[in-house]
Amino acid sequence: MNAKILIIEDEERLRNNLxxxxxxxxxTVATAEDGENGIEGMNIIQPDVIICDINMPFMDxxxxxxxxxxxPTLKDIPFIFLTAKTEESDVKKGMELGANEYLFKPVRKxxxxxxxxxxxxxxxxxxx
Amino acid sequence: xxxxxxxxxxTEYHALLNTIPVPAxxxxxxxxxxxxxxxxxxxxxxxxxxxxxxxxxTYLDNREASSFLHYKNVDxxxxxxxxxxxxxxxxxxxxxxxxxxQKLELDPKNNDYIITLxxxxxxxxxxxxxxxxRDFYKNLLDTLPADIAVFDPQFRYTxxxxxxxxxxxxxxxxxxxxxxxxxxxxxxxIEIGQKRQSRLYKLREEGNxxxxxEKITRNNNTEYHLRNMRPxxxxxxAMTNIIGYGINITAQKVSELKNQxxxxxxxxxxxxxxxxxxxxxxxxxxxxxxxxxxxxxREELLGKSWSMFYEESELNRVIAELAPxxxxxxxxxxxxxxxxxxxxxxxxxxxxxxxxxxxLICLVRDITKRKKEEEQLKRLAVVASQTNSFVIFTNRNxxxxxxxxAFQKFSEYKNNELIHxxxxxxxxxxxxxxxxxxxxxxxxxxxxxxxxxxxxxKQGKQRWLQVNASPIINEKGEIINYVIVxxxxxxxxxxxxxxxxMLEKEMELNRLKSQFINLASxxxxxxxxxxxxSVDILEILNSSxxxxxERVEKHLAxxxxxxxxxNNIMTNIFDVGKxxxxxxxFHPEIGxxxxxxxxxxxxxxxxxVSHKIVVAETGxxxxxxxxxxxxxxxITNLINNGIKYSPLxxxxxxxxxxxxxxxxxxxxxxxxxxxxxxxxQLFTSFYRASNVKNIKGTGLGLVIVKQFIExxxxxxxxxxxxxxxxxxxxxxxxxxx
Numbered sequence: 001m002n003a004k005i006l007i008i009e010d011e012e013r014l015r016n017n018l019x020x021x022x023x024x025x026x027x028t029v030a031t032a033e034d035g036e037n038g039i040e041g042m043n044i045i046q047p048d049v050i051i052c053d054i055n056m057p058f059m060d061x062x063x064x065x066x067x068x069x070x071x072p073t074l075k076d077i078p079f080i081f082l083t084a085k086t087e088e089s090d091v092k093k094g095m096e097l098g099a100n101e102y103l104f105k106p107v108r109k110x111x112x113x114x115x116x117x118x119x120x121x122x123x124x125x126x127x128x
Numbered sequence: 129x130x131x132x133x134x135x136x137x138x139t140e141y142h143a144l145l146n147t148i149p150v151p152a153x154x155x156x157x158x159x160x161x162x163x164x165x166x167x168x169x170x171x172x173x174x175x176x177x178x179x180x181x182x183x184x185x186t187y188l189d190n191r192e193a194s195s196f197l198h199y200k201n202v203d204x205x206x207x208x209x210x211x212x213x214x215x216x217x218x219x220x221x222x223x224x225x226x227x228x229x230q231k232l233e234l235d236p237k238n239n240d241y242i243i244t245l246x247x248x249x250x251x252x253x254x255x256x257x258x259x260x261x262r263d264f265y266k267n268l269l270d271t272l273p274a275d276i277a278v279f280d281p282q283f284r285y286t287x288x289x290x291x292x293x294x295x296x297x298x299x300x301x302x303x304x305x306x307x308x309x310x311x312x313x314x315x316x317x318i319e320i321g322q323k324r325q326s327r328l329y330k331l332r333e334e335g336n337x338x339x340x341x342e343k344i345t346r347n348n349n350t351e352y353h354l355r356n357m358r359p360x361x362x363x364x365x366a367m368t369n370i371i372g373y374g375i376n377i378t379a380q381k382v383s384e385l386k387n388q389x390x391x392x393x394x395x396x397x398x399x400x401x402x403x404x405x406x407x408x409x410x411x412x413x414x415x416x417x418x419x420x421x422x423x424x425x426r427e428e429l430l431g432k433s434w435s436m437f438y439e440e441s442e443l444n445r446v447i448a449e450l451a452p453x454x455x456x457x458x459x460x461x462x463x464x465x466x467x468x469x470x471x472x473x474x475x476x477x478x479x480x481x482x483x484x485x486x487x488l489i490c491l492v493r494d495i496t497k498r499k500k501e502e503e504q505l506k507r508l509a510v511v512a513s514q515t516n517s518f519v520i521f522t523n524r525n526x527x528x529x530x531x532x533x534a535f536q537k538f539s540e541y542k543n544n545e546l547i548h549x550x551x552x553x554x555x556x557x558x559x560x561x562x563x564x565x566x567x568x569x570x571x572x573x574x575x576x577x578x579x580x581x582x583x584x585x586k587q588g589k590q591r592w593l594q595v596n597a598s599p600i601i602n603e604k605g606e607i608i609n610y611v612i613v614x615x616x617x618x619x620x621x622x623x624x625x626x627x628x629x630m631l632e633k634e635m636e637l638n639r640l641k642s643q644f645i646n647l648a649s650x651x652x653x654x655x656x657x658x659x660x661x662s663v664d665i666l667e668i669l670n671s672s673x674x675x676x677x678e679r680v681e682k683h684l685a686x687x688x689x690x691x692x693x694x695n696n697i698m699t700n701i702f703d704v705g706k707x708x709x710x711x712x713x714f715h716p717e718i719g720x721x722x723x724x725x726x727x728x729x730x731x732x733x734x735x736x737v738s739h740k741i742v743v744a745e746t747g748x749x750x751x752x753x754x755x756x757x758x759x760x761x762x763i764t765n766l767i768n769n770g771i772k773y774s775p776l777x778x779x780x781x782x783x784x785x786x787x788x789x790x791x792x793x794x795x796x797x798x799x800x801x802x803x804x805x806x807x808x809q810l811f812t813s814f815y816r817a818s819n820v821k822n823i824k825g826t827g828l829g830l831v832i833v834k835q836f837i838e839x840x841x842x843x844x845x846x847x848x849x850x851x852x853x854x855x856x857x858x859x860x861x862x863x864x865x
Contacts, residue, residue, distance in 0.1 A: 011658070021661055021664055021665050021668070024668045086649065104653070105657035106657035108660060108664065
């Protein structure tokens with residue numbers, strides 16, 4: 001079975017492009033346009049990897065990560081920030097909150113796929 | 129205590145008396161009459177002459193009475209002449225008698241005396257000249273302007289003249305009494321009596337006359353007397369009497385004491401005082417005079433010439449002045465330079481006065497220290513008045529006493545305009561950054577002060593002064609005055625302030641720049657991410673065995689769209705920079721701004737914006753001069769702002785209100801508003817309000833709006849409360865005139 005990826009991104013065109021790109025790469029992809037919908041979605045589909053933007057209205061990516069770490073069923077899902085926030089302080093904050101990976105926009109296909117694979121491999125090892 | 133004479137003794141006395149062929153009587157030791165014979169009647173026709181129990185001297189002339197007690201002690205058997213008084217008063221006669229007084233051997237225990245009298249009537253008539261002579265001497269003694277007293281060898285008064293004791297009663301009382309008794313009687317200090325007594329003892333022992341001075345203070349009145357005491361010896365060399373002679377020397381004594389005091393004062397004077405003989409040699413000098421020239425022993429200088437202290441040139445100069453002055457005015461005063469014993473030079477102030485015997489009285493004062501201080505003061509005064517710094521002196525009450533030329537020139541005040549003003553009051557009182565309060569307190573507490581004070585020149589120009597104030601304190605620790613030294617630091621201070629402001633501006637600009645770079649990079653990254661993801665997809669599609677032309681088309685269109693978007697952002701950013709160049713590209717035309725605004729709104733609505741836009745117009749439409757492109761940009765920007773920061777269901781309102789000379793265009797939203805603290809900075813490049821959260825923006829929109837509106841001589845005003853929306857009011861001038 002294909003790995004499931006949840007993309008949380010408020011920018012519609014990028015959201016669609018990422019979904020298309022990952023589907024073409026063989027993943028099952030779900031999307032959410034903001035943080036609230038993202039958390040709702042991940043509870044339903046139990047994704048194998050979450051890719052999340054940071055700059056979003058109402059609930060930003062940091063909030064999303066903080067909240068999902070409170071759910072026992074969600075807290076171990078690999079979490080990748082994909083963001084235009086490139087300042088060191090933002091990266092530091094994201095990693096401290098427990099993100100597995102932090103990617104800057106714009107990201108090339110190969111970097112994105114390598115990162116997702118790394119997350120999935122790590123998770124397999126962890127699950128033994 | 130003497131036993132009273134018994135009846136038997138009296139009878140015996142009478143028997144004795146009746147055998148004596150001349151008038152006779154018997155007295156006791158003190159002269160009280162105990163008995164008399166009938167021959168005493170000789171002196172009276174009325175029977176008993178002397179009264180029994182009466183003191184015999186009572187019947188004697190005053191002077192003889194005072195001598196009576198003395199008579200009985202000397203030369204027994206010697207007859208004495210005396211005058212009987214108090215008898216035959218009806219006839220007014222006096223008798224001169226000779227009386228002979230002898231100790232009565234009859235009853236040694238009683239110590240009585242027998243006195244025999246013999247009339248000397250012959251003497252009365254025959255020896256008138258002698259009596260007259262005697263009276264003359266008596267009179268002489270009594271009126272002599274000197275005190276005369278005669279003492280017996282037991283120091284009892286036997287005579288005292290009227291000059292010594294004016295009061296008759298006291299004078300009579302004194303006879304037979306000593307000085308000790310006298311002092312007690314007159315309430316004189318007993319020491320005087322004791323001193324006199326001891327001197328008399330000395331005289332009796334040594335037999336030499338002597339003199340002494342006596343100071344008598346009575347009733348706050350001090351008198352000085354010179355006394356001379358001299359023994360009177362009989363032909364055998366035995367002392368029979370002491371005669372005392374005294375004169376009042378108060379006047380001489382007082383003047384002598386005064387002289388002594390003056391001499392003391394001269395001796396004690398710190399100024400050198402000397403008397404110089406007519407041959408220029410020293411006759412006298414006080415110790416200070418010697419010490420002034422470095423000599424500890426003044427004797428060393430007496431007899432030497434005063435000129436020894438002066439070098440030849442100085443001496444010639446002094447004499448050239450001194451000699452004519454003495455000739456004309458008998459005095460000279462001047463300053464000169466002398467040489468001390470050790471060779472040191474001293475400045476001296478000399479006063480010379482010529483006195484009667486051609487001596488000179490010289491008064492010399494060492495003024496070296498004063499001279500040096502004067503020199504120093506002179507130098508300081510030159511510095512104070514010539515320096516470019518401002519120098520002000522106040523008195524101890526902080527009132528200005530003096531200011532130098534530099535300050536007068538700077539302040540534009542004349543000297544007399546500031547004199548007597550309180551020093552604190554000449555500075556500006558409420559200027560921020562001024563240390564005026566500290567200054568006032570320092571002055572009050574007599575402390576030194578350093579600080580910056582603001583000062584207004586007479587013409588009103590404000591300047592900053594760096595001020596140093598110090599109290600000047602004398603040896604007693606009292607404040608004499610204050611010295612204030614000040615410098616104009618306005619330029620330095622302003623330059624400093626300018627630098628500070630420039631630096632602050634620069635820092636703010638840097639902050640904004642880096643904020644902008646972050647923002648710009650962020651704004652570019654999203655479209656870039658889109659483009660790259662589309663490119664990645666196209667790559668995959670390109671290598672696919674099944675061509676999917678629609679999908680390729682879509683992504684190519686997406687890429688083009690994102691490139692446009694990036695281009696837009698770029699344009700926005702460059703607009704700011706462009707605004708400056710737009711100034712020269714400003715092409716205003718007369719037109720109807722309402723129509724322009726409505727066209728802009730219609731164009732936006734065609735793009736299907738998310739909010740409804742309502743336009744309202746009041747007042748009569750009037751034409752104005754404006755650049756359509758700029759106004760288009762402004763209005764579009766403001767409406768987009770309103771949309772960006774408002775919830776979806778809220779309208780954006782535009783009002784156009786024509787007034788007499790201007791038109792007001794308001795863009796009103798009900799969005800998040802702008803916090804008061806941010807409003808001031810809204811027109812600063814890259815500045816964004818604190819409550820924008822994740823709403824995208826460049827922080828440039830309003831900056832451009834303002835520049836464009838100002839290009840039209842209009843104004844932009846923001847009226848807003850946080851969370852209650854925002855009104856941007858544009859005011860543009862109408863074309864009336």
